[in-house]
Amino acid sequence: MAMVVRANRLEEGIGGHISTFASAAALYEVAFNHFLRGRNESHEGDIVYFQGHASPGIYARAYLEGRLTIESLQNFRRDLQQEGGLTSYPHPWLMPNFWQFPTVSMGLSPIMAIYQARFNRYLEDRGLKKPSDAKVWTFLGDGETDEPETLGAITLASRENLDNLIFVVNCNLQRLDGPVRGNGKIIQELESIFRGAGWNVIKVIWGSNWDPLLSKDKDGILVKRMTEALDGDYQKYSVASGEYIRNHFFGTDPRLQDMVKNLSDTELQKLRRGGHDPEKIYPAYKAAVENIGSPTVILAKTIKGYGLGEAGEGRNITHQQKKLNEEELKLFKKRFDIPISDEDISRAPFYKPPDDSQEIKYLKERRHELGGYLPKREVICDPIKAPPEKLFEEFYKGSGKREVATTMAIVRMLAKLLKDKNIGKLIVPIVPDEARTFGMEALFRQVGIYSHVGQLYEPVDAETLLYYKEAIDGQILEEGITEAGSMSSFIAAGTAYATHGINTIPFFIYYSMFGFQRIGDLIWAAGDMRCKGFMVGGTAGRTTLAGEGLQHQDGHSHLLAYPIPNLKAYDPAFAYEIAVIIQEGIRRMYVEQEDLFYYITVMNETYKQPPMPQGVKEGILKGMYKFRDSQNKEAKLHAQLFGSGTILNEVLKAQEVLGDKYGVAADVWSVTSYKELYRDGLEKERWNMLHPSEIKRVPYITECVKDAPGVFVAASDYVMVLPDSISQWLPRPLVSLGTDGFGRSASRKALRDFFEVDWRYIILAVLASLTWEKKIEPEIVEKAILDLDINPSKANPMIS
Ligand SMILES: Cc1ncc(C[n+]2csc(CCOP(=O)(O)OP(=O)(O)O)c2C)c(N)n1
Numbered sequence: 173m174a175m176v177v178r179a180n181r182l183e184e185g186i187g188g189h190i191s192t193f194a195s196a197a198a199l200y201e202v203a204f205n206h207f208l209r210g211r212n213e214s215h216e217g218d219i220v221y222f223q224g225h226a227s228p229g230i231y232a233r234a235y236l237e238g239r240l241t242i243e244s245l246q247n248f249r250r251d252l253q254q255e256g257g258l259t260s261y262p263h264p265w266l267m268p269n270f271w272q273f274p275t276v277s278m279g280l281s282p283i284m285a286i287y288q289a290r291f292n293r294y295l296e297d298r299g300l301k302k303p304s305d306a307k308v309w310t311f312l313g314d315g316e317t318d319e320p321e322t323l324g325a326i327t328l329a330s331r332e333n334l335d336n337l338i339f340v341v342n343c344n345l346q347r348l349d350g351p352v353r354g355n356g357k358i359i360q361e362l363e364s365i366f367r368g369a370g371w372n373v374i375k376v377i378w379g380s381n382w383d384p385l386l387s388k389d390k391d392g393i394l395v396k397r398m399t400e401a402l403d404g405d406y407q408k409y410s411v412a413s414g415e416y417i418r419n420h421f422f423g424t425d426p427r428l429q430d431m432v433k434n435l436s437d438t439e440l441q442k443l444r445r446g447g448h449d450p451e452k453i454y455p456a457y458k459a460a461v462e463n464i465g466s467p468t469v470i471l472a473k474t475i476k477g478y479g480l481g482e483a484g485e486g487r488n489i490t491h492q493q494k495k496l497n498e499e500e501l502k503l504f505k506k507r508f509d510i511p512i513s514d515e516d517i518s519r520a521p522f523y524k525p526p527d528d529s530q531e532i533k534y535l536k537e538r539r540h541e542l543g544g545y546l547p548k549r550e551v552i553c554d555p556i557k558a559p560p561e562k563l564f565e566e567f568y569k570g571s572g573k574r575e576v577a578t579t580m581a582i583v584r585m586l587a588k589l590l591k592d593k594n595i596g597k598l599i600v601p602i603v604p605d606e607a608r609t610f611g612m613e614a615l616f617r618q619v620g621i622y623s624h625v626g627q628l629y630e631p632v633d634a635e636t637l638l639y640y641k642e643a644i645d646g647q648i649l650e651e652g653i654t655e656a657g658s659m660s661s662f663i664a665a666g667t668a669y670a671t672h673g674i675n676t677i678p679f680f681i682y683y684s685m686f687g688f689q690r691i692g693d694l695i696w697a698a699g700d701m702r703c704k705g706f707m708v709g710g711t712a713g714r715t716t717l718a719g720e721g722l723q724h725q726d727g728h729s730h731l732l733a734y735p736i737p738n739l740k741a742y743d744p745a746f747a748y749e750i751a752v753i754i755q756e757g758i759r760r761m762y763v764e765q766e767d768l769f770y771y772i773t774v775m776n777e778t779y780k781q782p783p784m785p786q787g788v789k790e791g792i793l794k795g796m797y798k799f800r801d802s803q804n805k806e807a808k809l810h811a812q813l814f815g816s817g818t819i820l821n822e823v824l825k826a827q828e829v830l831g832d833k834y835g836v837a838a839d840v841w842s843v844t845s846y847k848e849l850y851r852d853g854l855e856k857e858r859w860n861m862l863h864p865s866e867i868k869r870v871p872y873i874t875e876c877v878k879d880a881p882g883v884f885v886a887a888s889d890y891v892m893v894l895p896d897s898i899s900q901w902l903p904r905p906l907v908s909l910g911t912d913g914f915g916r917s918a919s920r921k922a923l924r925d926f927f928e929v930d931w932r933y934i935i936l937a938v939l940a941s942l943t944w945e946k947k948i949e950p951e952i953v954e955k956a957i958l959d960l961d962i963n964p965s966k967a968n969p970m971i972s
């Protein structure tokens with residue numbers, strides 16, 4: 173509390189939360205002192221997701237344990253102070269030795285925890301980790317259960333018998349604005365949901381001082397009254413006088429009134445909620461850890477802002493309360509019996525009992541007994557041995573006469589990686605019910621689909637070569653139709669290097685449209701967590717995925733990939749480009765142990781995959797390289813064409829026609845990543861700005877095209893802002909073609925005409941640019957429009 177109050181005195185409006193932890197303190201303390209096991213040589217430790225807004229309490233405890241300095245506490249919410257600070261919420265990116273899991277985007281921690289618990293089993297079933305009784309604990313708010321992600325995956329946990337999973341829902345009956353269910357009862361509601369889903373439900377509702385009353389309740393009238401009273405009523409009782417409680421709660425029945433006639437008003441007011449009573453919490457936790465065969469949820473009733481009194485206890489404003497005045501501070505210290513003098517209290521000092529005090533000794537002893545301190549993030553993981561160059565060679569050679577889609581290429585690469593003797597077992601293919609779409613069904617048989625119980629039935633296609641094979645040691649995580657669940661598995665696998673010291677390499681292959689725009693927040697969390705692995709967006713490209721129409725055709729996932737700082741995003745055209753990217757990705761993430769992850773789009777259009785030209789590997793990784801010079805050496809007119817993904821083929825066709833028919837020598841560049849080019853440009857520009865007297869650094873893209881003659885045209889299957897983002901570093905203006913607008917159900921050819929990204933529009937853009945540069949007359953463009961059969965009055969796809 174003092175940490176938040178002081179932070180806000182130092183910096184008005186810096187924020188923070190007091191009331192969340194105030195309501196959950198006993199829930200955490202009992203766990204810390206008796207249940208949560210630390211990671212050490214003899215035990216892998218429990219995995220704990222702390223409720224994000226409770227972080228001040230977790231910091232305070234770490235300070236008492238001697239793990240955080242007083243300076244860092246003083247700098248709560250001020251990460252940028254010179255001597256360091258404590259970040260507002262759990263962020264492994266900012267405190268990589270402390271926090272493991274970002275939890276503050278509410279709803280993400282419960283779903284991540286479920287898939288984490290399942291992934292722990294997966295590692296055990298596949299022999300990658302020793303079986304263990306370690307638990308995954310998740311502390312969450314009752315308001316948080318309204319997030320679809322919180323409850324959306326709970327049946328997975330029961331179906332998979334995840335008795336290594338425990339949810340603790342702090343039911344303080346309030347969220348930010350007011351009651352969670354004023355007119356209802358959140359605990360009863362959650363109980364029925366979890367029980368229906370097959371969970372072990374433990375309710376911690378009433379404190380010990382209700383026990384004598386309950387034992388007198390022979391005919392159940394007290395329980396009936398408890399069940400009738402609404403959450404809105406209970407919230408009122410938490411701030412009301414004993415007299416009000418007597419009249420209102422017990423006043424509905426003379427027999428109830430009789431039950432409490434010997435209790436004073438003060439005693440009535442002090443009737444505790446179970447979540448504030450360690451003697452009730454302990455047995456609940458004990459029952460949870462001893463439960464076999466199903467996950468457990470503990471629904472603990474508490475009071476939000478417990479102990480804040482007039483300053484916020486049980487009030488609707490309590491969530492936002494960050495300032496206490498002198499009077500309120502005095503009452504707080506009195507209530508919790510904190511030995512600070514009345515003179516000192518106005519400063520809101522930190523109180524730490526001496527190291528040899530009973531309290532500190534006890535706290536440290538308990539942690540020692542339980543295996544060490546929590547939370548702690550510690551990477552103890554050896555680098556892997558990189559897969560051999562040989563594995564990728566086939567892709568460098570091209571596909572000869574065979575027409576192959578990049579999707580087929582990446583699936584083949586995955587199949588080969590799975591066979592590699594060093595890293596094969598570490599690969600974790602993850603699919604949300606889309607394996608057949610991507611031609612991955614051969615992998616079903618090759619490595620099997622993971623199932624904790626194996627395959628208890630005879631599969632309908634058992635006779636076929638590629639039957640649906642489920643196995644206890646199956647390697648594929650076939651998640652069903654849940655991108656959020658699949659991403660949670662990706663996160664568990666991609667952070668196993670830190671959580672378990674195991675270098676699992678996830679490949680999450682999904683419909684690219686249902687990635688960033690559907691589960692962007694989980695991807696953000698993955699970045700925060702320093703997650704590794706490959707996200708593979710299949711059926712990508714707004715005009716390449718024919719027929720599917722508006723909802724499926726992705727033309728913007730690469731734009732949505734821009735903001736994630738440690739994500740590399742590539743839109744490759746050819747199999748060899750993918751091979752280079754994956755080889756380098758494995759090297760950087762798992763050999764060099766860099767905290768990066770990758771997004772690669774692959775498409776389902778088939779074409780001959782060319783062999784890799786000499787010396788292009790570096791360019792592929794940096795974002796662009798010259799793929800083909802113009803064959804027309806005589807031409808007076810020039811152009812530089814940028815193409816990405818399958819649209820590169822349109823660019824190559826345009827190059828040919830421009831040379832043959834229009835006398836334009838056009839060079840073609842394969843742009844594998846606008847994001848890489850953009851970040852490189854920003855980096856160089858920033859350096860130049862900060863070092864005005866030194867020799868200017870040149871962006872890679874500028875370097876590439878510095879001597880390239882002619883006009884610039886870029887075409888991709890994505891929104892035009894991608895090429896536009898790098899145009900500032902070109903020597904002359906750029907015309908971008910792309911797929912802004914809603915998709916359509918149509919053929920590839922029709923779509924590329926509609927979005928104006930086919931070879932004809934590329935030619936048009938080149939010719940138009942040449943007129944603007946006064947290199948040719950507008951009549952030539954007029955004629956080309958006719959020759960190329962382009963309709964100038966067609967609707968603009970961007971707005972139609
Ligand atoms: C996805 C998301 N939406 C909104 C918020 C803002 N927010 C922070 S705490 C909070 C209320 C939390 O209520 P509850 O889950 O009941 O937790 P309590 O503080 O009561 O323990 C809200 C709306 C957030 N952090 N994440």
Ligand SMILES: [Mg+2]
Pocket residue numbers: 313314315342343344345346347352476
């Ligand atoms: Mg709440």
